[in-house]
Amino acid sequence: MALVGLGLIGGSVGLAARERLGAEVVGFDPDPEVRAKALERGVVDAVVDEPGDFPREVDVAVIAAPIAGLARHVAEACAFFAGAVVTDVGSTKAALVAGHPRDPYIGGHPLAGAEVAGVEHARGDLFAGATWYLTPRPDSEGILLERLHRFVTGLGAVPTIIDASDHDRLMAAFSHVPHVVANAMVAQATRALGGEAIPVVGPSFRDATRVAGANPPLWAGIYDANRDAVLAGLDATIALLTEARDLLARDDTHATEAWQAEAQRQRRALLDVGMTGGELTEIRRVVPNRPGVVADLALTLSRAGINIHDMTLSPQPDFRSGEVALWVAEEHHARARSLVDEVLSQS
Incomplete structure (x- = not known):
């Protein structure tokens, strides 16, 4: 290599x-x-x-x-x-x-x-x-x-x-925008402190701002390269912060508690998300020998939340077609097989 x-x-x-x-x-x-x-x-x-x-x-x-x-x-x-x-x-x-x-x-x-x-x-x-x-x-x-x-x-x-565009949108949501927010949180805390001596900060602030200021040359390049997705993510974050401010201003303890509980539930769900799980099972199909057929299958499964854990390709003797074997989690087998057959029926 x-x-x-x-x-x-x-x-x-x-x-x-x-x-x-x-x-x-x-x-x-x-x-x-x-x-x-x-x-x-x-x-x-x-x-x-x-x-x-x-x-x-x-x-x-x-x-x-x-x-x-x-x-x-x-x-x-x-x-x-x-x-x-x-x-x-x-x-x-x-x-x-x-x-x-x-x-x-x-x-x-x-x-x-x-x-x-x-x-x-x-x-x-x-x-x-x-x-x-x-x-x-x-x-x-x-x-x-x-x-x-x-x-x-x-x-x-x-x-x-x-898909490349989906990748950049998700990276903005889960990585790039959180870095921007961490930088803003540090700036807000610094301004709130004024000229006072810096107190001992708690774990919440340390955890939430761990990535603030990380590798300036690297992150300046990332912000530039993914500018549109980061800006869209920041607009969505600003809108959510405005909603949170309006909620807190209403002095409604029950609503605030429900909001906090929903954030807890959503966080747990996000951390539990995965496109893996269970034993692997094989899907084997003959596919036409044309550019993109395997990539089309892989991207179709990805959009359905199904990851391919392994794959092999074997050409047929006439080289007009080949056999593709895909290994996916057993819990996704039926849905994956249906999607594969659907893609191939359109080839």
Whole structure:
């Protein structure tokens, strides 16, 4: 595999690929000191001084560069590597996916990280059990999607296929807007304090503002890349805060208690949400050999809240069709089978 960017996430991808998959990893980072550290730590088998020095034939190319340079690096990788699936680890996807039609690019985003940075903190177990979003286009090649799905599984993560726009909307709701709100909470508390000495703060404030001010260069790039979804999320948050203010101003204890209880119920439901659960069961079907059929199946199941835990593709002797096997949670089997048959009936 080729690895562009040797920081915490890229370095951890390299370590996991070498340790868990026995992969041969060739890496690049613009900082020669980082390249040397990556070699010293065993993150990569070899490094190149320039991206053009990579071997052209690799199975997977992972772009772990800063978000501002992702589009350029992805475009260069798509043009350079022969037969590879090209992916990235950035936290916004829609613009990247839209910018690379018909390319061997499939977006990726592991929900993993740490409060430290740099290749010196890379860990081979960083992705163990972590959700790793994959955002294929409807016409993405099935063989490349299968390869990337298997690669992510091999790193110890749980690949979860999702539409790129849905990904960015959900990331705004569950990650990006909470960061903005945490920053605002810190600013509000600071202004409320005035010139007084800072008191000992309670756990509620510490927990709610843990992410405030996190990695300014990284988060400035994320806000820019997902601006529309973040702004929509902030508008919705402001509206909810206005509703909460009006409720509290009414001096209605019963209504306030009900509001608090509903928040408790909704939080519990959100934390319990998952597209996994139970034993896995197999769905096996013959599919036409046309671009996008496997991606179409995966995205259809994703929209129904059904995750594909594993997949295999086997071509038929005439290469006009192939057999796809999908493994889903047993509780989702009947619904998944119905959706698969519905998609294939329209092919």
